[in-house]
Amino acid sequence: MSLVAEAFVSQIAATEPWPENATLYQQLKGEQILLSDNAASLAVQAFLQMCNLPVKVVCRANAEYMSPSGKVPFIHVGNQVVSELGPIVQFVKAKGHSLSDGLDEVQKAEMKAYMELVNNMLLTAELYLQWCDEATVGEWEVKRKMKAIGWGKKTLDQVLEDVDQCCQALSQRLGTQPYFFNKQPTELDALVFGHLYTILTTQLTNDELSEKVKNYSNLLAFCRRIEQHYFEDRGKGRLS
């Protein structure tokens, strides 16, 4: 979103309460949805659940073409459409809901840093594996991006090691706490959940990625906790 559009959306957002018919659009499940897109959608769903903002999830084959930015997932709230976790967090904040307001400046910096770590390592690894996986789409695009950020020459082993490093960092940061900033979840928890849960539950020709995550029991417990508390207990049923 351009800066002007962002400010405009925030202004409009502030005036209207969260409607009952808010909808989240993502691609169809199964073969069509990419690992990374699935993770992104799950992260947004978790975030909205944590904010107690109800949203209906709709799967559409042409979801990315419906989205104004071309990115999925996007939410349709009132007569506004917002895509991707970052802008959605801002949009929701403009409506007076925030998970990270209680954090001090240093904690906010930490939260943002860890979100970048997840984007840097997990998201990129998911893209890389999609590229390697046979039923892949958008191969050329992914390859180009990999090369631009210096991942072009990485071997699968190196990618897996990066994932392991990332999981280790997340595991250490989480420790024995229920959420990353202790008792209350933030957008970081939503993002980590989206990615880890997707990695753990998606069938790829190569299951080494999920094996890496499984090494960290507190991360597994974390995923289970969020699934149970924010999805099952709310009557949304088990995820996928």
Next chain:
Amino acid sequence: MAAPLELSCWGGGWGLPSVHSESLVVMAYAKFSGAPLKVIVIDGTWRGSRGDVPILTTEDNIVSQPAKILNFLRKQKYNADYELSAKQGADTLAYIALLEEKLLPAVLHTFWVETDNYFTVTKPWFASRIPFPLSLILPGRMSKGALNRILLTRGQPPLYHLREVEAQIYKDAKECLNLLSNRLGTSQFFFGDTPSTLDAYVFGFLAPLYKVQFPKIQLQKHLKQLSNLCRFCDDILNSYFRLSLGDG
């Protein structure tokens, strides 16, 4: 270690031991960890592949990319992080990701894409250290590489145009600088009293932005308002690089 460790990197200027972020990260880490590096400054006579700089050479190894070089040094027992807790180690990784995603695009833009800066400062500086005729080609290639990096990681479809991305990357960079400043506070280094890997990275990314004199300086202006970050850079320059300053 008996065998010498040689680091080939881009040279300095404007009071810096190197104007190149990645070279600076490695040089700083070496100082912090006590690794005895022999620094070889690249000039027109250097024969290696300039695209891979900085490069660490030992008797049996050639290592490129800052992360890999730092890993190598740690394995040789030059470890600047041994006092860090597991959580601080995790924080280090997260903050480096933040630097690379939110600050680096704007730094690359300032040096390599912003037209006035590139043509009046960056290009002549690098070209003078590259032998003819490569000097005619390589700076342009580095500039294109920087542009690609910015567009592909920030210019998500349908935004493939620089104008639309520029405002966003500078906004992100300023926010990142604010976050770093908040995190550093009044401490001397990011984790206590001794410098570690994160300090090397922050210094490497910030110092060129702070010191190199460009015509277009919006990001530099913002940085100069964050006095604790400027003090951080100056302290490291004075404490660790004072005796070896000078133009590359």
